[in-house]
Amino acid sequence: MNTIQVPKADSSKKTSKLSKTMMILGIIVGLFILAGIGLSFLFSGEDSVEVKMNSILVVSFSETLNEYTLDAGPFSESTSASFLEVLHAVKNAKNDPLISGIYIKAAGTPLGFAKLEEIIEAIKDFKKSKKFIYAFIETGSKSDYLLASYADSIFMPKEGLAEIQAPGASVMFYKGILEKMGVSIHVEQFEEYKSAGETFSKDKFSQPAKEEIAVILNARAQRMYQLIATGRNIPIRTIQEAFDRGVYASDSLLSLHFIDGIAQESEVKEKIKRKIESINLKKSGSSDKIKNLSMISLTEYSEAKNAYKNPLKAPENQQLAIINGVGAIRSGKSGSSNPFDQGTMEIASSSMASDIRKAKEDINIKAIILRIDSPGGSVIASDELWNEIKSAKKVKPIYASMSDVAASGGYYIPMACDTIIAHPQTITGSIGVIAMIPYLSGTLNKLGITIDTLSTGASSQDMNVMMPMTERSQMKLKSQMYPIYQRFVQKVADSRKMTFDQARALAKGRVWLGNDAKNNKLVDTLGGLGLAISMAKKRIGISDSMDIIIKSYPEKKDFLEELFSTITKTKRNEEAQILSDQSSFMSFVHHIVTSNMLPLQIKQQLALFWNIMHVSSKEKVLLTMPYIPMF
Structure with a gap:
């Protein structure tokens, strides 16, 4: 009996046909989306808001x-x-x-x-x-x-x-849970107030950490009582007693x-x-x-188109740029985000450097305001932006305006500006560095895994995370960190026109409120974003009574460009695919954590935890501040 053999289909041809089919489907879906966009734009004008009388x-x-x-x-x-x-x-x-x-x-x-x-x-x-x-x-x-x-x-x-x-702080320390998993986090810090890593290596505040946070909490509590007393015309003592109860x-x-x-x-x-x-x-x-x-x-x-607008306007060829630096600092281009953050904002050095260059090269922009709201992050990224600002200020004036937080790397970057403006309630300073290395020998022991090594030289096993920390590794880590800390302090000294020893006395990782930072000559003047705009306008000869065009960076992305980019995007490399795989998981985590299931202060601390771990996976030495309650 003859056996009829059916030849196997060429898998590459199957894949090719499947790809073509998917591409055709993608184009069809894309056309429907574009049609929807066109209709939305066509009718969007009918929904414009109008301010009515009263x-x-x-x-x-x-x-x-x-x-x-x-x-x-x-x-x-x-x-x-x-x-x-x-x-x-x-x-x-x-x-x-x-x-x-x-x-x-x-x-x-x-x-x-x-x-x-x-x-x-x-x-x-x-x-x-x-x-x-x-x-x-x-x-x-x-x-x-x-x-x-x-x-x-x-x-x-x-x-x-x-x-x-009354204001207070409740800070989570992770040492216990890490020990249960057999993980030991080795933390080095310069200097005693640089306490961001202590939440991983201790089970409670160190004395310097407690001191610096208590100063800020007490100062903010008193300011809050003063503001309420003024607003309500109630004696401040009555306000304080009510809050205490x-x-x-x-x-x-x-x-x-x-x-x-x-x-x-x-x-x-x-x-x-x-x-x-x-x-x-x-x-x-x-x-x-x-x-x-x-x-x-x-x-x-x-x-609203009919809302009041100041009739006094500066010429269109005299504009300001506000370059916003919000979130943790990292190297690279913007795109990925912290799943625990209330939003997707970050300072990605390549993207922000590009924004600085755009503002520098725009002939209509006469002055730049760098608006910083960041707890710090990557040393490498911070230094990259510091150099970009130094280059830009040779062309046009640059003002730094500090928002709620501008500390550690968030202070490092503005140092390159002509003038630093901090709000009295800005948290700034934190001039120092930390390093955190997780050691997993305890975890491996719990799992019954043993380690044997082969070395070709004395340094082969330095900072090997599968083995306990050695004195040699500890000394080597400190030797890597101290020059970075020295350069940070020296930049402070040069920027603020003081000696190295004077700058170091204000450094040591300590955070300051804007008022104290001004008294210590770490910033030039006190005020908010409005003052920064007024100062920049004055610098370029525009009356403060005039409205001026302000270009904001990062610029809003063009939706159609983003759509076409998404439709035509192909897998470029293995790392891109890994990030894509991670993003779906992170979206799930983001959904859980940003819901009302967790209190805000826990979300904020998890955000800091994520930022530190994310950056430290690439860089041993970090510029980041400890957790301090937002209010």
């Missing part, structure tokens, strides 16, 4: 307030306003005849102290217009109440709660005059209607009733 500007932060925003894409809702857009919105609303007042609504999202106080200054300036400000707190944090304390009237519902309690319920807050009334939000909105009607009656004699309140968000007001 509008109320809603100041509320349901998401983390970032220094800049990225394009959400044509199918996504508009992203939240950036910090600069918030400042401009409140400033413009002051002079806008269409805006009757501000409504502050607590959203439970803590703001960094420096940003928060600058927003309060904008609110105080708004009050000069004699327009009203009402606030409503259903539930809220300390930062929510601090902002609301500058309203004319604060209301809470009967069952409302506010976290009116911890007051939460609305009736207790009312009895202490912390709020002005108990009401549901619908009732507060009715009060606002009556307020507007009263104003209109006095101004124009109109007795018309307000049926529906026109509430406009910060984002909507920033985008």
Whole structure:
């Protein structure tokens, strides 16, 4: 009997056919997406926001307030306003005849102290217009109440709660859990205050770490009490005693005059209607009733075409650039993000260096503001950016504006600027270096794995993580770290015009608030982003009363370019595939951790943990600060 043999198909041809099929499907899907985009753009103009007469500007932060925003894409809702857009919105609303007042609504999202106080200054300036400000707190944090304390009237519902309690810190130490896994983290630090690595090697604060954090917490607590006392016209002693006890319920807050009334939000909105009607009656004699309140968000007001704009404008060929450096510092281009962060912002040195060069080469940009909000990270990346700034400032002036945090690598980079401006509540300094090396010999022992070695020289097993740390390895690590620390301190000395010994006395890894940094000559002047813009305008001969075009970096990405890039992207190398595989897992982790399952302070500490471990996997020596509560 003859056997009929069916020839096997060529697997390469199968793969080729499959690839062609997938490509055709991709093109078809892409065409549908492009058609959708076209329709979204076609009809998007019909949804443009318009500021109506008697509008109320809603100041509320349901998401983390970032220094800049990225394009959400044509199918996504508009992203939240950036910090600069918030400042401009409140400033413009002051002079806008269409805006009757501000409504502050607590959203439970803590703001960094420096940003928060600058927003309060904008609110105080708004009050000069004699327009009203009402606030409503259903539930809220300390930062929510601090902002609301500058309203004319604060209301809470009967069952409302506010976290009116004294500031403090609860820091997680990982030594115990690492020991259970047999992992030993060897930490070296220059010098005693450089405590970021101690959370991995200790089970509680060292004395220097406790000292530096306590100084910041106490200073911020006193500043918070002062601000609330001023906003509410209550003696500071009463404020402090209330915070010491911890007051939460609305009736207790009312009895202490912390709020002005108990009401549901619908009732507060009715009060606002009556307020507007009263104003209109006095101004124009109109007795018309307000049926529906026109509430406009910060984002909507920033985008509204008929919102108030300053008629005094600087020439279009005289512009400023704000280059935002937000998040942990690492080498390379932007793209990957920390799964524990509240957002996807990072300082990727190649990308930020490119932004600096763009601003330097743009003939219309006359001055640059480097806006830093970073706890530090990579030594190599920080030094790369330091050199890029030194090159740029030969062409045009560069100002550094420090946000909530500009420490360690976040201080290293601004040192290259002409002028450093820190907010009094900025956390800065942390001039020092750390190194962290995980040793896994304990883990291998637990698993019953033994190690045998072959060496061709005395250094073959130096810092071998599969074996216990040796004295030789420890000395070698210190010898690698100390020159980096010396160069950091010397850069401080050169930048701040002091001797090496004077700079070292202020270094040792210690963090400082902006006020102390100014007293110690680590920064040039105190102020926020608004002051930095004013100083830059003055430098290029533009009156502070004029609006100026500000180009913000990183620039928003063009969605169509990103789409085509995604459709046509192919696997370039094995590392890219590994990153792609990791990203799906990290997306899952991000979803879990950024949900409400974990308290914010735990998320923040996990973010720092991730940043340190991520950078230390590539570099032994780091420029990063310890965890300090945002508020």
